[in-house]
Amino acid sequence: MLLLLVMAVPFAQASEEKPNIVILATGGTIAGSGASSANVSAYQSAVVGVDKLIAAVPELKDVASVRGEQVFQIGSESFNNERWLTLARRVSELQNSPDVDGIVITHGTDTMEETAYLLNLTLKSDKPVVLVGSMRPSTALSADGPLNLYNAVVVAADPKASGMGVLVVMNDDIHSARDVTKSSSLKVEAFHSLYGPLGEVVEGQPRFYRAPIRPHTTQSEFSVDDIASMPEVDVVYTHGNMNRVPMDAFIAHGSKALIWAGFGNGSVPDYMDAVLEEARARGVFIVRTTRTGSGAVVRNGEAEDDKYDYIVVDDQNPAKARLLMALALTKTTDTAKLQEIFWKY
Numbered sequence: 348m349l350l351l352l353v354m355a356v357p358f359a360q361a362s363e364e365k366p367n368i369v370i371l372a373t374g375g376t377i378a379g380s381g382a383s384s385a386n387v388s389a390y391q392s393a394v395v396g397v398d399k400l401i402a403a404v405p406e407l408k409d410v411a412s413v414r415g416e417q418v419f420q421i422g423s424e425s426f427n428n429e430r431w432l433t434l435a436r437r438v439s440e441l442q443n444s445p446d447v448d449g450i451v452i453t454h455g456t457d458t459m460e461e462t463a464y465l466l467n468l469t470l471k472s473d474k475p476v477v478l479v480g481s482m483r484p485s486t487a488l489s490a491d492g493p494l495n496l497y498n499a500v501v502v503a504a505d506p507k508a509s510g511m512g513v514l515v516v517m518n519d520d521i522h523s524a525r526d527v528t529k530s531s532s533l534k535v536e537a538f539h540s541l542y543g544p545l546g547e548v549v550e551g552q553p554r555f556y557r558a559p560i561r562p563h564t565t566q567s568e569f570s571v572d573d574i575a576s577m578p579e580v581d582v583v584y585t586h587g588n589m590n591r592v593p594m595d596a597f598i599a600h601g602s603k604a605l606i607w608a609g610f611g612n613g614s615v616p617d618y619m620d621a622v623l624e625e626a627r628a629r630g631v632f633i634v635r636t637t638r639t640g641s642g643a644v645v646r647n648g649e650a651e652d653d654k655y656d657y658i659v660v661d662d663q664n665p666a667k668a669r670l671l672m673a674l675a676l677t678k679t680t681d682t683a684k685l686q687e688i689f690w691k692y
């Protein structure tokens with residue numbers, strides 16, 4: 348009897364004071380299940396529901412008052428513009444709700460950086476939004492999902508995460524949505540930011556060491572509330588002996604802009620120069636990016652961008668450049684202004 352009383356009182360007090368965190372589940376490996384505990388890379392993703400994910404980490408209740416909502420149950424490679432907008436609108440609704448202090452999105456890792464960047468550019472609130480996933484399914488030996496989820500809730504519940512833009516928490520690191528990329532297909536330490544993470548979670552405490560400088564969320568000109576749909580923008584991946592067929596097909600399908608995932612500094616083979624010029628002359632924007640995985644692209648460096656009216660990225664990778672260009676095209680079709688948007692974000 349005495350024991351019951353002792354246990355009940357602190358819990359009642361604690362639950363009144365804890366921040367309210369909503370966990371929006373979308374699927375991915377964090378919700379994956381394998382045939383045996385030795386299956387760390389062969390498994391079915393997106394099968395475990397949000398209630399089970401939360402129940403697997405009882406420590407969450409020490410950090411926050413948590414409730415879950417299943418938005419999707421998919422591998423993140425299946426995100427498309429419509430699904431992204433559905434998710435963004437739900438996050439925005441929750442951020443507008445006075446009884447929500449922060450949001451955690453459980454997500455597959457394959458497109459986590461794209462979802463994070465899109466939300467980072469379009470949400471209109473300082474309330475923390477943290478994406479989290481795992482590289483090993485929930486059934487694996489040394490599954491990384493439970494600690495990642497705990498860390499994500501810890502970050503979302505902390506006032507220091509407010510105003511930092513959308514964050515990705517993986518493997519103890521806290522990354523900015525703008526900079527993070529998945530850079531390993533299998534390793535637990537798959538997520539990296541070119542300029543380093545913003546901070547890390549140490550013993551259940553977030554430690555921030557830097558803040559994003561590029562405009563995001565409340566500082567950005569894009570808003571989820573204004574975007575009914577996104578224009579078609581496609582990525583052309585370069586390789587030796589490439590041909591024009593994918594570009595022609597994208598244009599015939601209605602592409603408004605092509606993201607040139609170029610060699611090195613966004614270079615263009617001599618036998619493709621005329622194809623890009625022709626595409627631009629037909630009204631399709633060309634955005635030169637790099638397939639190298641890191642680094643900026645120099646305007647008028649490897650191509651005559653001024654002459655042919657091309658755009659270059661700053662250092663956004665092709666997938667992020669695709670999203671930024673789609674958002675930018677909802678604002679303007681002036682090349683100079685589009686270029687400014689790439690420098691700015």
Ligand SMILES: NC(=O)CC[C@H](N)C(=O)O
Nearest residue numbers: 375376422423455456457
């Ligand atoms: N590690 C993962 O989450 C990959 C699983 C799946 N392809 C996804 O992105 O959802």
